[in-house]
Amino acid sequence: MGTDRSRATATEQREQGRRIITELLDAEAADRVTAGAPAWSRQEQAVTAVAVEDALFGLGRLQPLVDDDQVENIIITGHDQVRLELTDGRLIDGPAVADSDRELIDFLVFLASRSEVNARPFSEAQPRLHLRLDGGARLAAAAWVTPRPSVVIRRHRLNRVTLADLVALGTLTDVAASFLAAAVKARRSIVVAGAQGAGKTTLVRALCAQIPPHEAIGTFETEYELHLHEMPEQHPIVFAWEARPGSGERGPDGRQAGEFTLSEALFDSFRFNLSRQIVGEVRGHEILAMLKAMESGAGSISTTHARTAEGAIGKLVTCALEAGPHVTHDYAIRAIASAIDIVVHVHLDTTPGPDDTWQRRRWVSEIITVAPGEREKGYAIQHAFRARPGTAVATAHVLDDTYRDLDAYGFDVEAYHRDGQGAP
Structure with a gap:
């Protein structure tokens, strides 16, 4: 009730502000006529009213954009x-x-x-x-x-987006979409990697659309971007956490008053009987809480910045090491290799276009499977999908035997093998 009331109050305040702005502009227009100044046209007065309202209640000159x-x-x-x-x-x-x-x-x-x-x-x-x-x-x-x-x-x-929508946009193939959809339903833990603005959040939304509606989902973000909690017809049970920065001087524990971190949110979430934990972005030591979530359950999804799919593993190891000296390199690799099943890399390409413009395109460039192994690295990877040189689409490459059971969740293994014919 409190939230509804606050929204109503904000709406009422804006309506009242709009009336006051109109009255003031009407008065100013009358004063201009009285003073012999050029009269405003209705269009000029309307434009001015919108500009004042945007400045007070909206985003000012950013609002039209x-x-x-x-x-x-x-x-x-x-x-x-x-x-x-x-x-x-x-x-x-x-x-x-x-x-x-x-x-x-x-x-x-x-x-x-x-x-x-x-x-x-x-x-x-x-x-x-x-x-x-x-x-x-x-x-x-x-x-x-x-x-x-x-x-x-x-x-x-693309708040309400599916893998089929991304196929239509050319982001990935039907076969890759089938593989990822089955992986989500089979509760495999997935990390989506890529550059800033590559479309990671959009892909995560599409993956979440494959989660059965009866499952309880927790989302953890520095700022809400997934908006799964605003789609009750698709995800009826969503607990959405948003981090909050502190303010003022730091206390003896190094924290500012009011600070609430993703790590704390993830820790608290273990009492909410969640089926899935979705971390909007892993940038630092919250990876430890995310690993605990992945180890406690299955089917988690998160994102991170990385130049390649395998590079995402190294990035997450670095994030884990930032938590302090109690986290060793070997532990970080073992934990990540055990918790994460699949890494999807989204590529962002910017090329020059006509009339001094630039063109951006996004597509899934590789999908790897991850498993513990290889004493030197601490993990083993297999490219389930990868883009061939000179192409902008990831096609079937080598399917790890442990993923052949995805056919029970709708993955077309025969189509996968046809898609991979001729792969180097």
């Missing part, structure tokens, strides 16, 4: 240096979003403090900002430690 269905990502390296990534993959120039860098910083400070979903500090003492916007987009910003204020706003257009 966020509202544009053709805009996927907004990349800002200064108030007048704006690039837009469109849904068709093109990168184009965008309009200035403020009159100065100072104005842009001031607006970001205001935006962070007034957020209804999760207010966060942004100042010279806290020069980085990660914020989930009221409309669901994710904003990352930095200032004072960069030459000019830098902002990236990521809009997730």
Whole structure:
């Protein structure tokens, strides 16, 4: 009830603000006529009203860009240096979003403090900002430690997405989609790796769409991006955790007041009878809690940044070692090799296009299976799918015998072998 009431109050406040703005502009228009100044047209007055409302309740001059269905990502390296990534993959120039860098910083400070979903500090003492916007987009910003204020706003257009949708987009083949769908249903633990903006979160959403509706899911994110808890018709039981940064001085334990970490969320989740744990992104020592989750159950899904599928294993080992000297390299490798079954790598390619634009394309470049073994490495991998040289699609390569049972979950093994004919 409290959440519904707060939303109603916010809506009422905006409606009241809209009325006040209209009254003030009507009064100003009348004053202009009385003073003999040129009268505003209805269009000019309407545009001004929208701009004032966006500044007070929305994202200011960013609002039209966020509202544009053709805009996927907004990349800002200064108030007048704006690039837009469109849904068709093109990168184009965008309009200035403020009159100065100072104005842009001031607006970001205001935006962070007034957020209804999760207010966060942004100042010279806290020069980085990660914020989930009221409309669901994710904003990352930095200032004072960069030459000019830098902002990236990521809009997730494919919230309700399936593997079939990604096949239609050319992200992966039918056979690869069949393999991953069966792996999810068979409760294999999967890590999705790739560069920033490669589409990892979108692929995780598509994988989660294969989870049976009776299963209880826990999601763990620094800022909500998966939004599984907003799809009750697809996932009726979802417990969604969001990390929270602290504020003020650090205490004797090195923590700021109010801080809540993903590691704490994962630890708490063991009392919620979860069937699956989905970690939006593993960037540091929360990998230890994630490994515990994978060891306690099965079928977990997470993401990490890495240049290759095998490189993701090394990245996760590094994350584990950051937890402290009590974690040894050998332990990290053994734990990761035992907990993770499959790594999917999503490749992001940017090529020059016509008229000084750039074109981006994303596709699954390889899928590997992971198992303990190989004394030198501590793990063994097998490329179930890999892209042949000069191609932009991962095709069947070598299927580990332990994955042939996926046919019981709908994986077409015969189609896999046909897909792999002619592979090097």
